[in-house]
Amino acid sequence: MSLSGVGVSPGRVAGPRVVVAADLPEPVSSPAPDDVRAEAGRIGPAAASVAAALSDRARSVSGDARSLLETTAAMAADPALVAAAERLVLDRSLPAPRAVWEAAGEFMTALRAAGGYLAERAADVADVRDRIVASLLGLAPPGVPQLTSPSVLVARDLAPADTAGLDPDLVLALVTAEGGPTSHTAILARALGIPAVVACAGVLGLDSPGLAVDGSAGTVSPSDGTVRAPARTSRPTWDGVGRLADGHRVKLLANVGSAADARAAAAAGAEGIGLFRTEFCYLSAASEPTEAEQRAAYAAVLEPFAGKPVVVRTLDAGSDKPLAFLPMGAEPNPALGVRGLRVAFDRPELLDRQLAAITAAAADTGVELSVMAPMVATPEEAAWFAKRARAAGIERAGVMIEIPAAALCAAEILAEVDFVSLGTNDLAQYVYAADRQLGAVASLNDPRRPGLLRLVGMVASAAAEAGKPAGVCGEAAADPSLAPKLAGLGVTSLSMNAAALAGVGAALREVDLAGCRSTSW
Template identity: 50%
Template sequence: MTEIRGVGIGLGVAQGPIARMAEPLPAPTDTPSERGTEEETARVREAVAAVARELEQRGIQAGGAARDVLEAQAMMAEDPSLESEIDTRIGAGKTAEFAVHDAFASFRDMLTAMGGYLGERAADLDDVAQRVIARLRGVAAPGVPDPGHPFVLVAKDLAPADTALLDLDKVLGLITTEGGPTSHTAILAREKSIVAIVGAVGAKDLVDGQTVIVDAAAGVVTTDPSAEELERAANRAADRASAASAPLTPGALADGTAVPLLANLGKPEGAEEAVALGAEGVGLFRTEFLFLSSNQAPTVEQQRAAYTKLLAAFPGQKVVVRVLDAGADKPLAFLNDAHEENPALGLRGIRALQASEDILREQLTALAEADAATDADLWVMAPMVATVEEAEYFVEIARDYGIKTAGVMVEVPSSALLADRILAGSDFASIGTNDLTQYTLAADRLLGSVAGFQDPWHPAVLRLIREVGDAGRLHGKPVGICGEAAADPLLAVVLVGLGATSLSMAPTALADVRATLLQYSLDDARVIAEAALAANGAATAREAARSVATTQAAPAAVQS
């Protein structure tokens, strides 16, 4: 028996035989075409169109966040600029296969260099290229294996198209050797409640048929376990399934301290599922979906209809809406499409909105009108606030439109360090742990080569969160968490110990977090948080918190 460590997603545990993902198709060789330009062009058009339609169909089947990702991939496949690059290569006598491979690789390298949102799309380009080339060759695209029995899937990473349609009757668990807790694979696995461990480098040596236990709670893959270990894992899985079917209750600690558990949503259509899974409101509603698929800003009327639909689903409950978070890393022609060498540090978030204030004013108009038409408790926040002046600017302009509760997102170290001054004039703060971790550790959260740094357990990140929590207590202002960190059950306890007053996450993570919070008092949470803060790194902080948590509650409650 050996143990392989990675980052677990949720509290699940699974067991079964390994089945490895097929290796990528070999790259086409640069040999002259024997078909001619016209035939090669026709082949590419057919293949690209077929792949785009397949991705769209997979998106429709999958729904949720997966649908958004797959629709973006389909649009990417048929991008006119990419088509032009392929045509140029075919015109130079290349085969359709090589033209696709080379053009996609060129675009991938360009997006990788840009980083940010577009850097994330680079990995998706590889998947689309593989599917187009497979179509041209008349072979199946590399994908999830089918050994004829349930299995634990092992892969370098999973393309969104594969993650979205995993057969949960066959895929018992998922292990990837790359990726971090905020990767597409992790986010989609959490959304589908797949027992998963990502970033498990040692999993590259696992072989087909080898039996493993995937313990997401501990972030450990146990190879060749004993019969006794398999039985314990099976009992834990049964206990967890039983707990998940328990009646829904409001989020709270063992001493009765309320910790509202809210949902992160990207579209109004996700509201029904969130309510069914026990969301007590919305802690982050991303409005980008209205903007990113359009060449021009949506009208006030279009926005008002979407916001009204969302707010109507949560009568009497808090709904936190983030105004448009876009910029050079999510280029919008009507906002800012200027090239920037480092868009993650460029004109984005509130900076971009200040530069195009009409967009912000129209959004606030639509939100105020939707608020007036519904009974939800609307809170509105600005993204990427870095200075006191930016916070004051946003709160003032929000007040002009009748927004009763206006706050800021804390995603950069400067706003965390100045939280006492920012919260003096803002109604609340919401910490975006994904970006806060990225900027604190100087590690692009979408870049696989530095995924190991993208861990919100790092004491430097926890210290900044404590600064915001302290500022919230000083001014009596709420401090929420809306990054992926809130979905980690033990980290959720730490965050409450650092001063968070609410937690927002993917709806499927609510049950695990709710159950874990109920095992600790507020004093317990503060002690566990201090243990994590005293560590020197993310891994040691996690272990320190787990160790202290074991003494504060029953062992079954601390396997995160």
């Protein structure tokens, strides 16, 4: 019996199966505490102890692992989560563990509704939730068991605190029942050179001594538990300059959403920021952050890239990505509704305040600023955004190409803006009518498929004719095996998570432009 999932890190291995323990059971809602104020008062110290433990663990590692653990520690210390849980104790007389469970659930629901990268961060919140609940109940925190010999690690999903501490000498492969190509499991598996398959439904039900994993084909099969693995190659090195073997330049940039992300990207040698997801600064806000608050939040992210190019994406929200201060109402199909730039058409002042804050933060940090809008469908929408951006003092205005209509009208859109960036994650799901969060159709979102690549080539060709840049900031950019093909299609920059930079940079150095253009699909 062979199971299929999504291969996110290549390699073929086999070995004994080790299953990560199941999640904590859902805490009960009764009995009500005798002293609700005392019960509510337990939550803050429990969250602080979890944050401190994660911070201590972060200091023991470096690079991407440290950044991931720091980000998780910040989630545990989030005052919004603590305050929401305390309020549930005081208002509904819930036990503290149950209150934390429900408060975290509200955050997770909002993230899942957001889709894409944000939806996969819901697993991070669940990890923090379980650690705080365990602390309140006096239980050991959840996590990966101690490995004593090379094994194939199997889990429903893996949180940052799990993936960040993995020993590549003991973990032969990673297999998760959930997750996707932008999950922490996928990102760190590629960075560590560990074969990995995600969205492998049914893997937790396999009862065999071992598993054989093909991270290229995305298959998982029962085995006798004998270790079969090729010699692990050393991690790739990269000098911080994106170029091919013949010197042809392809800038390697970073996708970030927080100050921790930006610091990790700078440490990894990113040449700049290709996608700053500003919605991260809004997630826990009950009301729209003031211009001053936005300015400070953006500056904290931009600061590590002083003097370097950064591309800031304006707020990507809507009925599919709900924010507390931005009620959108119900829609029959939120993925096709009012989202991204469309939100600003009826609320232009929201966009104008954000553009002013972005401009001020760029001045504060000395970055080379570009700003782009998400979910642009027509040249008229591109022109509308560019006019407002330039009125705010932004010299370089661009748009995301993530709707097929925008790719097909790339030449007309490029007549209105200074650059475009292909969001291959959303573009793939719209091209193939396949929800990127649904495991059953995950294989259709493979960025190697010709339909998507043809659209990328069309956009890159239109950009070359216009003499303007066309980058890729979707997860396709983080795949070392696909990066040369994208370069051959005419893409001028690739933007990815920090963990992927060295691998992509090394892969590009192995081939010249002629070789990239001849790469088969």
